[in-house]
Amino acid sequence: MSAKKEELRIGFYVCHCGHNIASMVDCVAVARSVEKLPGVALARDYKYMCSDPGQVLIQQDIREHKLNRIVVASCSPLLHEHTFRGATEAGGLNPFYFHMVNIREHDSWVHTDRQEATEKAKALAEAAIRRVAHHKALEIKKVPIHPDVLVVGGGIAGIHAAMTLANAGKKVYLVEREPSIGGHMAKFDKTFPTLDCAACILTPKMSEVGSHPNITLWTYSDVTKVDGYVGNYTVQVKRKARYIIEDLCTGCQDCIPNCVFKEPKFTDDFNEGLGKRKPVYIPFPQATPQVVVIDPEVCLNFKRGKNPDGSPIVSDKCKKTCVEACGEKNAIDFTQKDELKEIKVGNIIVCTGFKTFDAGRVPAYGYGTYKNVYTSLEIERLVNASGPTGGEVILREGKNPDGSPKTPKSIGIIHCVGSRDKKTNIWCSRVCCMYSMKLAHLLKEHTDAELYNFYIDMRTPGKGYEEFYNKLLEEGTHFIRGRVGEVTDWAMTPEEEGKLVIRVEDTLAGVVRRIPVDMVVLATGLEPQADAGDVRRLFNMSCGGDGWFLERHPKLAPVNTFTDGVFLAGCCQGPKDIPDTVAQAGAAAAEAMVLIDRGYVEQEPNTAFILDQECSGCKSCIPLCPYTAILFDEERKKAYINEALCKGCGTCVGACPSSSIVQNLFEDSEIFSEIEGVLSYD
Amino acid sequence: MSKPKVAFYWCASCGGCEETVVDLAEDILGVVEKVDIVLWPVAMDFKYKDVAALPDKSIFATLLNGAIRMSEQEELAVLLRRKSQYLIAYGACAQLGGIPALANQFSREQVLKFNYEDCPALANEAKTRPQAQFTEAGRTPHLSQLHHVVRTLDQVVDVDFYIPGCPPTPNLTKAAFEALLSGKLPPKGAVLAPDIALCDECERKATKPTDVAFTEFKRPHQGLWDSGKCFLAQGVVCMGPATRSGCGAACTSGNMPCTGCFGPTSRVRDQGAKMLSSLCSNVAAKDVAGIQQALAGIPDPVGTFYRYGLAKSLLRRRVDLPA
């Protein structure tokens, strides 16, 4: 405490915000009312406080009138608190001797009676005047940033973010849970709207990632734990056993043909179950890394059942012809165990993508009942030159008279399956119209079939997308507007016999139509990953009601999350196409680089601290902190807060039963005087 | 120089506070030796008019226990304040309102009706109620009247110091006397006890987990409690974390949870609210049904969290009662 208490000299400014505030609040009257309050040295109204002259006004007044506290009544602190703190500091005061009153969002914008709105502004101003008297000088702390970055998910978003950072000289850990990176894009043959070959543009990027000196690529791995805070995250990664020593495997794939299973007979997930693989396999030819995997669930060298630690039991019953084939490379290791790695990073970019809607949830469309109903991803594999059929489009069911598989002569593509529907997902998946047209084009190219697209609205808002639609129209694809009622094999006419009939109300023609086809393709929508909830908690992010990860601000901070140092890119944030995904990935990389290159983060000093003498060690606060910032010192039997972790949420402050936790900028004296200020105004 | 004059007075209290003074045992002699007692209704016969006749500020210190509930108590509080250099609120009732202040949940009419008409243990056929005055045998005595609200001493007159407890412990009382007599006094308004919560001196503290999550609450009579384990860890509401220490953890070492009689620390405005907010934040259930089920174990929240502090709390009194 200083010897004698400095006399309070508050400067008060009420902003007109053009007409935003002045039209509903009598700013002059507010200034005249505040002028009379104890401690107020001057009160002014001004047209635009946030403008340069407005800020200069504060600075001049601080010097000329020896002000020691500043209150500005204007817009939301979210918008201009920073601005006015800056002006306060430029005037020579500690920036935290400033307090802001929101008389726009909280007053002028939400009231219709000028008189009452003015009275409210006066009351809010009085609260701030009383509060600011208790403000203390605070210091902004700087916390250093670890320069390495973790990218989670190796789809096109993760690949692009990792490459951007690595090319800028930053060290990146890229963690992908599948055996290869590539994500959904790796499954596509061509991409809309340019129809360039997906593999041609993606695989070079994948192998670059695999060999980049600045990228540590960990596929077949999961992030299991995240501790710390912006700039200083400690992350635990589980590298799942793939029974192959990655460093020794050359990717020659000699083991695969030599496996004791002569024929591939296990479901191949990469090909959406349309193909088969062996227990030892590589997901697809261009997989990165070029390292095989052994599936212990089906490999004969493992017993069914698990060891107590959850790892599979080695039976050693197989002849292990794969090991023979591998020879002196010695890359196969059946005793491999999951391995936990711990890394330190300063920033994290989450790029965990999406899953497609489960078509079985709309039984009326017959997926799973009628074999010739396909999902879009299945078709992506079917038309793919390196897919399970080598790009030949053949039906699951039905043979030609000569016994060869049948090619469809007519195909119906149903848009919006699991999108724009209250019963399933309310949102538009944004890419389905476009990929449906892409698939229509490719299917026509491959089969020369008659193509029907059933759509509710055609959504083609990207660059070159409407042109693509026009091209499809020219190609002779039929577009029928209407939500399909059902897909059935119940024939009503001879020509429907042996076909799948699509029943739809054609809303342009105003008739109900029945269209018999050989193949139905369901344009399944995009959904958050099944484990999005866990991932969200792991990285301390938020989700919208729909389950997509929530950006900090939809317009102004689209790749930031509410946790500093955790960024989003790609479809984990919401459905989008590849161009938007890549743009976001670049933006997220840039955001991370901003922090890395600055080298430190500034910490809002609104953190909480524990009064050490006064803490009784009751531990009530410890489990409550959402950021696990509170720790217990077992030796001294006192709780303490790691200031760098504290976000100033105030939870512990309210909960400490002996009020031994104080929060800067929210001290009891500040809050109570603020309440008294509002209440005392009459 | 003459010995300093000391007065003891009681208002709405149970007499336990007086007992503590007596409990000083042989130490009381040391006190009595050093002071002149000018008023002590429980032990000695003095008349109010003798006190009224004393010059203002001539009493060095008055230790007043009990809440202010009756008109007579208010009169004496005002009188003693005028006559004393130091007025000390002695015990929970004078400091916080204490048990008597639980009556602030009811109106004066409800209190009188219950106590003179409805109470099952009552024999008052005529439903006679105390009168402000009545005449009998030609004399008209005036009786003290019940106020609408039970108040703490400092809600009636200015108070210099507080000695907490229901009742205060002999140790605190002795220490207070020593401080008074030696002139080594803390700033005005201080509570003469440590300003840290009880857990600090409770032997069970180490057994409280850092992740306590309440699934249910039990009242003290509903179980046999582990005498070595934190009550909260056993699901018994213990006010220790929200209560000033200084009692030597008397209750918890007697295998009873703290009920909060020492009141909050200096930093807290409302002891009950503080304890509630801490307890409720740590309830395991996150859904309404689960929360209600856990809280069902606390059938009397006011009596649990505001047992001694209602008059001094932000609540003070039920708002919907007649003035």
Ligand SMILES: Cc1cc2nc3c(=O)[nH]c(=O)nc-3n(C[C@H](O)[C@H](O)[C@H](O)COP(=O)(O)OP(=O)(O)OC[C@H]3O[C@@H](n4cnc5c(N)ncnc54)[C@H](O)[C@@H]3O)c2cc1C
């Ligand atoms: C049928 C179909 C066709 C499409 N065609 C086109 C097209 O032609 N043109 C176009 O622009 N867009 C197209 N799209 C959209 C395109 O697929 C997406 O824009 C793109 O894949 C988004 O990339 P991403 O990296 O965000 O997500 P994904 O491609 O989903 O990649 C996510 C990656 O993260 C991994 N992962 C997930 N969770 C974790 C975790 N917890 N830990 C570690 N790794 C994890 C996944 O295994 C995956 O590798 C199409 C979409 C569909 C469904």
Ligand code: SF4
């Ligand atoms: S495990 Fe051995 S044989 Fe199989 S791909 Fe790797 S190096 Fe080749």
Ligand code: SF4
């Ligand atoms: S204020 Fe919030 S973030 Fe900070 S320590 Fe307390 S509970 Fe944790």
Ligand code: SF4
């Ligand atoms: S709640 Fe308060 S008294 Fe209890 S451990 Fe936390 S800081 Fe200390």
Ligand code: SF4
């Ligand atoms: S028993 Fe009560 S006073 Fe003792 S540690 Fe537990 S909560 Fe604190």
